Amino acid sequence: MPEQHARQGKPAGKWDDLRIQVALATAHQEARRFARRRGLGRADREDLTQDILLAIVEASHRYDPARGRWSAFVGTLARHVVIDHVRRAPAPPCVPLDPNDSIAAAIGSPDLAIDLCRAALDLPPGPLALLRIVVAHGDVADARRAVAQPSTSFYRALGDLRCWLRTCGLHPAAPTTRRAHAVPWE
Secondary structure, eight states: OOOSSOOOSSOTTOOOHHHHHHHHHHHHHHHHHHHHHHTOOHHHHHHHHHHHHHHHHHHGGGOOTTTOOHHHHHHHHHHHHHHHHHHSOOOOOOOOOOTTSBHHHHTTSHHHHHHHHHHHHHSOHHHHHHHHHHHHHSBHHHHHHHSSSOHHHHHHHHHHHHHHHHHTTOOOOSOOSSOOOOOOOO
């Protein structure tokens, strides 16, 4: 389909190696700098890098070599993505399902068992399946060893589960030391 607007500079679809290298280096540098300042983990840093790269690709058609260098254009875009990231509302605190906590001990609380059953009714299939696995194995570390998926995928899914439980209103108290009884899921 022919374009309606004439673009100045190189078309977005025909990037040379130098443009790609500058875009990648800038995205990695800005994401690393922001992650270091905020104490973000590797996964969050990689997500921010991808957001920056996406913004560069989407805006590349606006680049005009007569107005400045590619590196300046890309740097400005990257900083705008980081600023947008800072302005976002912080994620709500999540239910603490840490690898060292024993879920089985936490379910010893009748209130938590009831809350988990109620939350299970509202969870989508993926988080519900993970919750069942975590409860069945007693803690997160055992559940991680029981599933056949990479650790990074498991812990991202666990983060999603925490947020889903939080949206369901689940705010458990600190785990107790009593062992759990089976939780009816069906």
